[in-house]
Amino acid sequence: MNSSSQQPTDAHFATTTSWFRAAAPYIHAHSGATFVIAFDGETVAADNFDHLIHDLAILNSLDIRLVLVFGARPQIEAKCEKLGVAVKYHQGLRITDDASLQIARAVVGDLRIAIESKLSFGLPHTPMADSRIRCVSGNLVTARPAGIIDGIDLGHTGEVRRIDAEGIQQQLTSGNLVLLPPLGYSLTGEIFNLSAESIATAVATRLQADKLIFIGQSNESLPREITIQQTKDYDHPSLNAAVTACKAGVSRVHLLDRSVDGALLQELFSRDGVGTLISATSFETTRQANIEDVGGILELLQPLEQSGVLVKRSRELLEREIDHFTVMERDGTVVACAALYPYPENNAAELACMAISSDYRHQGRGKQLLNILEKQAIAAGWGTLYVLTTQTAHWFLEHGFQASAISDLPMQKQALYNYQRNSIVFRKQLL
Known part of the structure; x- marks a missing residue:
């Protein structure tokens, strides 16, 4: 065990340190x-389910209030098949007769105990050491029968009628994790088979949860983020539930692939994550910069200033000129910026300080930002847009700019031209 090859390397520590620093804002948030x-x-049955339990324990230790809802469809189907009980569905809903309800009760009960057991694990030298998770369940979901659809009686299949939000909040406030099975209870004492998705959506809506997260089927066919207006263009079993939750006030819904080990932590503690985010509004916004953006803009500009692409600007100058800037913000972080400096007497403006974070280049943001600033210039009545560059000439040529001369610049800009930089002048007619 003393072999140097088995000892953590400096690179390992550097990577770990970098990850914690990058995750810190999300830990606080x-x-x-x-x-x-x-x-x-299927997630419960997966080989990496224990890893998910470990990750949930980490969230619990970070003072995140957790409500867990688990499904049991494949386990119930397997038990029905083993006992010779027919499995029937109508419009995606299980037809739950007396025999299959008894099986569902037994299967769900066994799964709940198994999950509670895993959450109780705490041996030393394991990810669960000293976790001490208090897990509670109970009659927190009131259900009603789904009834007869298209002439088909769904039997003991139900719908969520009410969520005991006060009871759940009391448990969360006490530091307990709430575990909800895919069952509900009626006011007459009946038991109904419910979908985990419907319970999770109802709970998240009733609690106005900060996040609703579905872990299940692969989301490879989905983009990284979509708004509820865009969901109609895609097919995924959890999208309808996500849209329902967003419309009811849940700000963010995440879809994660169960096969991606550590997907939950990567999604929550990195800027881009590994899943699909559904929100009522765009995850990324473009807006007028304000004084609080100066630090983020400086971080974008400094590498380009050091390489000579941009002229160095001090914080004080940026603060004075912040009204000229437009920024793209992603999850509270400035990932792109550009500025317009007007020359009204020439019916023109200069495009300057265009910068994209290195993590988000080659994804079309430069073109998108340019289009937005061109619209701003047109709205202000500026017919010509100038830009001075030393290293990005081809990009501007590809986006409609034409080579121009220093003498074509507004006189005020000509007086400030830096001949040592020898920047190339480009011009684009907007009007």
């Missing part, structure tokens, strides 16, 4: 937040 996390029966 999520503290005290309420997350509803639903995972299907």
Whole structure:
């Protein structure tokens, strides 16, 4: 065990340190937040389910309030098949007769105990050491029968009628994790088979949870982020539930692939994550910069200034000129910026300080930002847009600019031209 090859390397420590520093803003932001996390029966049966339990324990230790909802469809189907009980569905809903309800009760009960057991694990030298998670369940979901659809009686299949939000909040406030099975209870004492998705959506809506997270089927066919208006263009079993939650006030819904080990932590503690984010509004916004953006803009500009692409600007100058800037913001971080400096007497403006974070280049943001600033210039009545560059001439040529002369610049700009930089002048007619 003393072999140097088995000891952590400096690179390993550097990577770990960098990850923690990058995750720190999200650790602070999520503290005290309420997350509803639903995972299907396939996730429970997966080989890496223990890893998910470990990750949930980490969230719990970071003072994140957790409501877990689990599914059991494949386990119930397997038990029905073993006992010779027919499995029937109508419009995606299980037809739950007396025999299959008894099987569902037994299967769900066994799964709940198994999950509670895993959450109780705490041996030393394991990811669960000293976790001490208090897990509670109970009659927190009131259900009603789904009834007869298209002449088909769904039997003991139900719908969510009410969520005991006060009871759940009391448990969360006490530091307990709430575990909800895919069952509900009626006012007459009946038991109904419910979908985990419907329970999770109802709980997240009722609690106005900070996040609703579905862990299940692969989301490879989905983009990284979509708004609820865009979901109609895609097909995924959890999209309808996500849209319902967003419309009801849940700000962000995440879809994660159960096969991606560590997807939950990567999604929550990195800027881009590994899943699909559904929100009522765009995850990334473009807006007028304000004084609080100066630090973020400086971070974008400094590497380009050091390489000679841009002229160095001090914080004081940026603060004075912040009204000229437009920024792209992604999850609270400035990822792109550009500025327009007007020359009204020439019916023109200069495009300057265009910078894209190195993590987000080659994804069309430069073109998008240019289009936005061109629209701003046109709205202000400026017919010509100038830009001075030393290293990005081809990009501007590709986007409609034409080579121009220093003498074509507004006189005020000519007086400030830096001949040592020898920047190339480009011009684009907008009007």
